[in-house]
Structures are given as C-alpha cells and as structure tokens.
Amino acid sequence: MAQFQSELPLDLIEQFNKLNQSSDKIMGDMTRAGAQVVLDKIKVKCPDVLKNKVKLSVTYRTPSDGGINTKVYFSGY
Numbered sequence: 001m002a003q004f005q006s007e008l009p010l011d012l013i014e015q016f017n018k019l020n021q022s023s024d025k026i027m028g029d030m031t032r033a034g035a036q037v038v039l040d041k042i043k044v045k046c047p048d049v050l051k052n053k054v055k056l057s058v059t060y061r062t063p064s065d066g067g068i069n070t071k072v073y074f075s076g077y
Contacts, residue, residue, distance in 0.1 A: 027068045028059040035070040042072065050074065 019026075035056050043051050057071040 031070045039072050
C-alpha cells in the first residue's frame with residue numbers, strides 16, 4: 001500500500017494559528033453584526049413607542065455548549 005507524507009509551510013501554519021487564536025473575536029463580531037441587522041429590521045416594523053426599548057445584549061459565550069451569542073431584546077414593559 002502506498003503512503004504519502006507532507007508538511008505544511010511554516011507561514012501557512014502561522015496563519016492558521018493566528019486564526020485559531022482570534023476565532024472568538026471573529027465569531028463575536030459576526031454574531032453582533034447579524035443581531036444588528038435583525039435589530040434594524042425590528043425597529044423599522046415596530047411602533048415609535050417601542051423603538052428605543054429594543055436593544056442588543058452583550059456578546060457572550062453560553063456555558064452549556066460554548067456557543068457565542070448576541071441577543072436582541074425588549075427592555076422595560
């Protein structure tokens with residue numbers, strides 16, 4: 001049976017390491033941007049009284065599965 005071994009170039013390995021180290025920030029920015037789109041669409045459709053009560057939560061990591069989330073929520077009554 002044939003075998004093949006190969007090594008990645010060091011610069012490519014360094015790029016993968018940088019991506020891995022900054023993946024939490026990248027994913028957090030992505031979820032925040034997606035939540036901002038939803039927030040903008042909700043504000044267009046909701047009455048003027050509620051527009052300043054719709055907000056974004058802080059981007060956080062869920063303890064159960066480690067997911068990165070940003071919520072859109074209504075504050076107040």
